Amino acid sequence: MSLAVLKSRALAGMHAPEVTVEVHLANGLPSFTIVGLPETEVKESKDRVRAALQNARFEFPARRITVNLAPADLPKESGRFDLPIALGILAASGQMPGDELDKYEFAGELSLSGELRPIRGALAMTYAMHRAGGASGRQRAFILPRANADEAALVGDATVFPADSLLQVCAHFAAADGDARLSRHRAQAAVARPDYPDFADVKGQSHAKRALEVAAGGGHSILLVGPPGTGKSMLAARFPGILPSMTDDEALESAAVQSLSGGFSTARWKARPYRAPHHTASGVALVGGGGTPRPGEISLAHRGVLFLDELPEFDRRVLEVLREPLESGQITISRAARQSDFPARFQLVAAMNPCPCGYLGHASGKCRCTPDAVARYQGKISGPLLDRIDLQIQVGALPHDELLKQADGEPSAAIAARVEQAFERQLRRQGKGNHALSTAEIDAHCKPDAQGEQLLRTAMLRLDWSARAYHRVLKVARTIADLAGADGVMQPHVAEAIQYRRALREQ
Template identity: 85%
Template sequence: MSLAVLKSRALAGMHAPEVTVEVHLANGLPSFTIVGLPETEVKESKDRVRAALQNACFEFPARRITVNLAPADLPKESGRFDLPIALGILAASGQMPGEELDHYEFAGELSLSGELRPIRGALAMTHAMHRADDSDRRRRAFILPRANAEEASLVRDAAIFPADTLLQVCAHFASANGDTRLSRHRAAAIMSPPAYPDFADVKGQAQAKRALEIAATGGHSILMVGPPGTGKSMLATRFPGILPPMTDDEALESAAVHSLANGYSARRWKTRPYRAPHHTASGVALVGGGSPPRPGEISLAHRGVLFLDELPEFNRKVLEVLREPLESGHITISRAARQADFPARFQLVAAMNPCPCGYLGHHASKCRCTPDAVARYQDKISGPLLDRIDMQIQVGALPQEDLLKQADGEPSAAIAGRVERAFTAQIERQGKANHALSGTEIDTHCKPDAAAEQLLRTAMARLNWSARAYHRVLKVARTIADMAGAPEIGQAHVAEAIQYRRALREH
C-alpha cells in the first residue's frame, strides 16, 4: 500500500494530545514534505530519517513522500516524531508489515545510525495514552526508546515496549514468532525515597521547629525572619522530610511535570520536590515560559517545597508573579500562538534577614541600619504578597555558650509521625489540607468557640488585617487544633496562630 497511518503524541503544556502520523507515497519527482504545523526540529527529521533508514539497510523510496501530522492546527515540536515517520515510510513502501501498527503508539528520536535516543515528556505521553485507553475501552501499547522506559512504566498497567534501534522495532512487526518481538517492560521495584537531612541536627530553635511542624501539617506557607547564621536555610532543607507521604496521584503529577522538563528517574518516586532557585532568577525561570512553554520552578516544586532564600533580594516584579499561583495552585502561560497550563500547588518556604546588614535584634552584633533603611528593605516584599503567606516567624540568634549546651534536636521521623496523624484527620474530615479550604468550607470546618472568635475579631481590628489574613489565621488555628486533637478551635489555638503573623509588618 502507498499509505500508512500511525499514532503518536504531542506536548501542549501538561497535556499530550494524540497526533496521527499519515505517510503517503506518490509517483512524481522525488521529494520529502512534512505538513501539519511542524517546527524546526520536526522539519529536520527528514534528514535524520533518511540517514537512519539507509544505515539500517532499508531502501529510501525515490518517490514523492508526504507526511501529515494531524491535527493540522496543533504545533509539533522535538524529534519524537522521527520513529513514527520512519515506520510509516517503511510500511507505505511495503518494506515492513503494517497490519499491527494501529495497536501501538510511537515516539522516539533517531540518530543517523538508526539508534533511538530519549525524548522529553515520555511520562506525560504515556499517562495521556493510558487515560484515553480507559475512556474508549481500547488498549494500545507504547513503543519508545529504552532510556524512557523506566519513567513511562510509572503509569500503572501501561504496556511499554522499549527498543534500542529502529531495526528492533521493525523486527518486532516483521516477526511471525516471539524470537525477535520486543519484550514488555516490567516496572522495577520502587526503592525507598532518598532520606532528607534530619531535624536532629538542629539544636535549639524550638519555636521555629514548632512553626514548621504546623506548616507541614496544614500545608501552610511560611516566612522565617532572622539574622545570618540562625539556621533558617538549615531548617528549610529539612522541612520536606516531615511532610505527609505523597499519594500515588500526587507522585504521578509531580513526575509528569519533571518529565516535561529534563526527564524523570524512578528513584525519585514519591520524593517531595525541593526547589531553591537563586535570587537572581527571572520571572520566566520562576513561573515558566519559552517557546514551546516549559514549566518553571513553581511547577517543578508541585506537591513539594519552593524555598526562596534572601527573599528581599529577588526582583520585586519576579516575586509578584507568585501571588496568583499561591492562591489558585496553577499557572497559565499565554503566548501569541498558544497557551499552556501547568500545576503549581507548592508549599512556599521563604527566609530573609530583618534588615540590610542582617543584625537587627541580634543579641551580640549591633545593627547600624537606620529605621528608614530597615523599612525600605522590608518594603521590598509587597503587602499583597505578604498577605498571602500564612505564617511569619522570627528565628532568633542563640548565644554561643547556650548553643553548645543544647542537646540534639528531635529527629524528623518523630515529627513526621505527628504531622501524618494530624494530616490524616484533616483528610478524613474535609478531604483536603487546611490551607486549601475555600470560604464556605472555612465556615463549616473552622468555626471557633465564642472566646476564640472574640479574640480573633479584636486582633483583626487592632492589626488592620484584611479578610484574607483573617481567614488564613483561622486556617492556621484549625491546624493547631488538629495537632492537639481538639474538635473545635479554642482561644489558645487562635492566640498561637495570631503570633505567627507578626514577624514583619502588622498584616
C-alpha cells in the first residue's frame, strides 16, 4: 500500500479540530513534501521524522513522499504531527501493518532518537476526540507521549495509550496481543484540598476578611484600597483557599486552558488557579494573543483568581481590556488570519494605595499629596472599570500596639465551610452563582423587602450609581443573605452591601 491515512488533532483556541494525515509514496526522485498550511515547526518535522526512523532501524523510503494535513485551510503548528507522519510513512511503505490505524488518533513530537516528547494541549485534544466520538457513536483511542498521559486520562472514559518511543507504538500494531501491546492509562490525579496559605495568619482586618468572604460566597470581584503594609496582598493570597470546591466540569475547563500553555500539572487538579501578573504586563500578556493565539492571564485564571496588585500602576489601556471579560466571561482574540475564543470566567481581586505616596488617611499623617495628585492617581482607574468591581473596601492600618494584641484570625477552613453552604443554596435556587444572574433573575431572586428597597433607592440617588452598580449591589446583598441562611433579602443585607460599594471618587 502506497497510501496511509491517520487521524490527529490541531489546536484552534480552545478547540481541537480533527486533522487527517495522508501519507503517499510515489515513484520519482526522492523528496519529502508536507502540504496543508503547515507552520515552521511542522515543516521542520521532515528532518526529525527522517532521523527518528533511521535511528529506530527502519528504512527511510527513497521515494517521492507527500504528506497532506487536511483540512488544507486550517493552520497546523507545533511538533505534535511528528508521530502520525512517521507512522504513515511506515504504513505506506509496508514496514508496519496499517489495518488498525483508523481506530486511533495520534499526537507526539519525536526526538532524533525516536523518543516521544510531550506536547501542548493534550487535554484539549483528548476532550475533543472523546466528545466527537460520543456524537458519532464511534470512539477512538488516543496514542500520545507518556508525559501527557496523566492529563489526557482526566477526560472521563477516554481511552488513552501512552508510549515512550516510536518503536513502542510500532510494536503495538505489529503484535496481535501480549506484552508488546500498549497498556491503557488510568487517571492518577488525587483530589485533595489545595495547600493555600491560611487566613489564620492574618491578625485583625475583620472588615476586609468579611468582604472577602462575601466575594467568595457569590463569585464577586473586589478592590482592596489601603496604605502599604496593611495586608492587602496577604489577604489576596489566601482568598483561593475559601472559594467553593470545583466541580468536575469546572476542573476540566480550567485544566484544558492550562494544558494549552503547557503549564498544567495533575497535582493541581481541582485546585483554583491563582494568577498574579506584574503591573508591567502588556495587554497581550493579560488577555492573550500572538500570531498563533495563546491564552493570556485572564484565561489562565479561568475558574480561579486574577490578582492585580498596585492596580493604578498598570497601563490604562491594559486595564481597559478587562471590561468585556468581566461581563461576558470569555475573550475573543481576532487576528488577520484567524480568530480564537478562550474562556475567562475569573474572579478579580485588585489592590491599590489610596494616593501616590500611599498614606492618604493614615493615622501617622505622613501623606503630603495634594488633592489634584490624589485625583490623578485614582483617575488612572476608569469609571467603567470601577463600575464593574462589585466590592470596593478600605483596608485600614492598625496601630502597632493594637496589632500586637490581636489574636490569630479565623482559619480558612471555617470560612470555606460557610462559603460552601452559601454557594450550595445558590445552586439549589438558581443553578448558578449570584455573580452570573441576569437582569430577569435578579428581579426574581434578589428583590429586597420594602425597607431594603427604600434604603437602596436612597443610596442610588445620593451616590449617583449607574443601573449596573444598582444590580451589582443587589447581587451582593443576595450573597450576604445566603451566608446568613436567609430566604429573602432584608434591609440589613442591603445596608451591608452598600457599605462595600464606596467608589474611590467618593472617599
